[in-house]
Amino acid sequence: MATGETGFDDVTYDLISVQYHALKAGHDYGQYVRDAGNAGRQDIADFFEQIMKEDSARARQCHEFLKELSVSGSAGPAVS
Known part of the structure; x- marks a missing residue:
């Protein structure tokens, strides 16, 4: 596995990126849930709650x- 400038392999970097963006x-x-609720749009609030989950x-x-x-030690030297 290649490690870039971060010291992490690509897969580890990708997982961290996805985790950060999901959080x-x-x-x-x-x-968004509050905004939809305040607008009286429970259907949209429910949608936002679902994607939040x-x-x-x-x-x-x-x-x-x-x-x-x-x-496993396969994450690269930055986490070893």
């Missing part, structure tokens, strides 16, 4: 993969 989006969606699951799965990589 950031989940935080933002909380506001999906992003949470995505972040959780990335976390599990990252744990596996760190234990």
Whole structure:
């Protein structure tokens, strides 16, 4: 596995990136749920809640993969 300037292999970097963006989006969606609720659009609030759950699951799965990589030592020198 190649390591770039970050010291992490590509797969580890990609997982961290997906995890970060999923967590950031989940935080933002909380506001979107409130906005939709304030506008009286429960259907849209429900939609935002659903994608918030999906992003949470995505972040959780990335976390599990990252744990596996760190234990196996295949994540690159930055986490060794």
